[in-house]
Amino acid sequence: MPKPAKPQIRVYITEEKDRLLKAMAGIKDSSVNAIVNEAIDRWLEEAEQKEVIEKFNLDRLDEVG
Template sequence: MPKPAKPQIRVYIPEETDRLLKAIAGIKDSSVNAIVNEAIEAWLKEAEQQEIIQKFNLDKLDEIG
């Protein structure tokens, strides 16, 4: 059985940011997708987001449904 597709999001960024991300991805032999995922993970680990996650029990979202 094939793995279910991961959820996708669409964001609009300035062209300069797009060029930089693609250039850095190429230099690092990575992908823009991997870089953006790393950035999101780092952002979610910041204290401000962790406070929101704890306050609203967002770490329990997998248990719902």
């Protein structure tokens, strides 16, 4: 049975940021997807976001209740 597709998000950025991300991905032998995922992971680990996650029990969103 095939794996379900991962959720996708769409963001709009400037052409300058698009070119820069693509260039950085090429230089680092990575992908724009990997770079953006790393940025999101780092943002979610910041103290401010962790406080919100804990306050609203967002770490349990996938629990069946």
